Amino acid sequence: MASETAPTQHFIRQIVREDVDSGAQPVIRTRFPPEPNGHLHIGHAKAICLDFGIAAEFGGMCNLRLDDTNPGKELPEFVRGIQDDVHWLGFEWAELRHASDYFEVFYRAAEKLVCDGVAYVDDLDAGQVREFRGTLTEPGRNSPFRERGVDENLDLFRRMRAGEFGDGEKTLRAKIDMASGNINLRDPAIYRIRKQTHQNTGDRWPIYPMYDFAHCLSDAIEGITHSFCTLEFEDHRPLYDWFVDHVDLAGHLELVQPLLDAGMPCAPSKPRQIEFARGNLTYTVMSKRKLTELVNEGRVSGWDDPRMPTLSGARRRGFPPEALRSFWERMGVSKQNSNIDFGVLEACVREELDARAHRRMAVTEPLKLVLANLPETHEEIVEFPNHPKDESLGTRALPFSRTLWIERGDFAEVPPKGFKRLVPEGEVRLRGIGIIRCDAVIKDGQGEVVELHCSLDPATRPEGTETNRKVKGTIHWVSAAHAIEAEIRLFDRLFDTENPGEEKDGTSFKDNLNPDAKRVIRGYVEPAAAEAAPERHWQFERLGYFVADRHDHTPEKPVFNRTVSLRDTWARKSR
RNA sequence: UGGGGCGUAGCCAAGCGGUAAGGCACCGGGUUUUGAUCCCGGCAUGCGCAGGUUCGAAUCCUGCCGCCCCAGCCA
Numbered sequence: 001m002a003s004e005t006a007p008t009q010h011f012i013r014q015i016v017r018e019d020v021d022s023g024a025q026p027v028i029r030t031r032f033p034p035e036p037n038g039h040l041h042i043g044h045a046k047a048i049c050l051d052f053g054i055a056a057e058f059g060g061m062c063n064l065r066l067d068d069t070n071p072g073k074e075l076p077e078f079v080r081g082i083q084d085d086v087h088w089l090g091f092e093w094a095e096l097r098h099a100s101d102y103f104e105v106f107y108r109a110a111e112k113l114v115c116d117g118v119a120y121v122d123d124l125d126a127g128q129v130r131e132f133r134g135t136l137t138e139p140g141r142n143s144p145f146r147e148r149g150v151d152e153n154l155d156l157f158r159r160m161r162a163g164e165f166g167d168g169e170k171t172l173r174a175k176i177d178m179a180s181g182n183i184n185l186r187d188p189a190i191y192r193i194r195k196q197t198h199q200n201t202g203d204r205w206p207i208y209p210m211y212d213f214a215h216c217l218s219d220a221i222e223g224i225t226h227s228f229c230t231l232e233f234e235d236h237r238p239l240y241d242w243f244v245d246h247v248d249l250a251g252h253l254e255l256v257q258p259l260l261d262a263g264m265p266c267a268p269s270k271p272r273q274i275e276f277a278r279g280n281l282t283y284t285v286m287s288k289r290k291l292t293e294l295v296n297e298g299r300v301s302g303w304d305d306p307r308m309p310t311l312s313g314a315r316r317r318g319f320p321p322e323a324l325r326s327f328w329e330r331m332g333v334s335k336q337n338s339n340i341d342f343g344v345l346e347a348c349v350r351e352e353l354d355a356r357a358h359r360r361m362a363v364t365e366p367l368k369l370v371l372a373n374l375p376e377t378h379e380e381i382v383e384f385p386n387h388p389k390d391e392s393l394g395t396r397a398l399p400f401s402r403t404l405w406i407e408r409g410d411f412a413e414v415p416p417k418g419f420k421r422l423v424p425e426g427e428v429r430l431r432g433i434g435i436i437r438c439d440a441v442i443k444d445g446q447g448e449v450v451e452l453h454c455s456l457d458p459a460t461r462p463e464g465t466e467t468n469r470k471v472k473g474t475i476h477w478v479s480a481a482h483a484i485e486a487e488i489r490l491f492d493r494l495f496d497t498e499n500p501g502e503e504k505d506g507t508s509f510k511d512n513l514n515p516d517a518k519r520v521i522r523g524y525v526e527p528a529a530a531e532a533a534p535e536r537h538w539q540f541e542r543l544g545y546f547v548a549d550r551h552d553h554t555p556e557k558p559v560f561n562r563t564v565s566l567r568d569t570w571a572r573k574s575r
Numbered sequence: 576u577g578g579g580g581c582g583u584a585g586c587c588a589a590g591c592g593g594u595a596a597g598g599c600a601c602c603g604g605g606u607u608u609u610g611a612u613c614c615c616g617g618c619a620u621g622c623g624c625a626g627g628u629u630c631g632a633a634u635c636c637u638g639c640c641g642c643c644c645c646a647g648c649c650a
Contacts, residue, residue, distance in 0.1 A: 035650050137577045171648055181578035183646050192648035211650050232644055235579045332588050341586045344599045429608055474608050542609045570610040
């Protein structure tokens, strides 16, 4: 396992720490609250790590709550996907909830606001509401329906619930302040009419609560102490507090009775919303709209395409969940908008995989190499360690024979300066075998190198007298007669510009797609690599980290995805 | 003369009045049967700018400048 660096101090940890130490919040409760209207991506992983991580760190609990208050956008397929992704990342929720579990409570809470005279039914349509709202610099005006009496409001609201009105005909609004500089406080909508089937509650409700109303009350219902969300909700916080305070679930437990009756224990809290900055990554996009476009237009094979920044894509690509977690831990949490270098993530992936991926040999661009001084029939099995540093990972049997495949790039007739691999008349070490010398270069009619004839120095074999003789290069190989042909999918960054989502000067983010982000080739792998179970990670020595494809790989027809290449200072230098 | 946030190295980020942590990247060097890993060293006289307070300021005060978010019956 990769070594965990000390947790970086950040403001959220400090706040929670203080609340715990002062006794203000002896038990920490958090929640991860996605809307089930799409798939989770690496950006969501930051929130997941924070929500679940803080709870775990302070001995508290974290719920998974599906914020499903807008029917029509939400699908059961997404709620399943979200659960899978959170589990895969390595977290377990205390309770799985849906905001829709609380619809009855929300409704009662809304009736309470009506009775308290701080909510009213408005007949204005969407366009009129917009006109009355004012602008960023001008105050809004009161709706003509703002001063309706409590009885009329209550009657109207009940009829909204009974389904007597059509979509958009009426809304329930909070009576706050149409002149507020904070537009969220200009009589925000609490309920809208939407006669649409809901993914969890079917056709039971013709009206649905708005996010601002449902979210804070859901938090309170679940006894959430610290409610983390992203920066754009900062100006919603006054409204969050307004609803929590005016509804006052803790002081009106009758509102929560439906939950108690349903056997859902409930001790409402006064949750505190704390905002942090999202984490963006270079060379990719995270917006749901853009990701959806890539999927729908067939630019990628699906939500779990290994090039996608979705969690299912990262999984298929071979990014270990531990790497995603250590990545976000390393990045910290702050309120500054950021654009994190994709290389940091890759470094985390390499760190994790270096520690635990078994080594195997594979050749992606084969060139035949014959060890001419070995007998035609020479064949042996060498025992080779799975890891250069961790002996506990054991060994595997590696077949070796007279005819091998090596990497075409490991031979050069006219070597560039600094080249350490095989050249005519030159020597190089064959990994795990010994030192070979290139005696002859065989070419075809076009002058293309098709075969190398080499001789193996027996004294440099592991049991020989000159095992430790030094040569400058070591190359990898597979035995031609024993190697298994495999499909190898070489993945790279999805986009070839740092900020593909910018779309300046009328360009589309899709113009920045990296055409080489996926290359499918056929190569050869040693038998012990082909045997892998799906999702097994290997390091193909000198090439990179690969994973057996979750869906397409079988030992008979192996398919490996390149997760990330090895760090390559040679390629960088010779660039 | 709308409201809310944010400015510390190329990218993240700690710092909470006592003299700029750490990671990634980058540049040197060492070890190495993976040009990997690992190990050592270098990388902000400087914290958006300008003033002020103080023995002492990235930290406090004032004024500027820059960037982000908000006018859904989305979340």
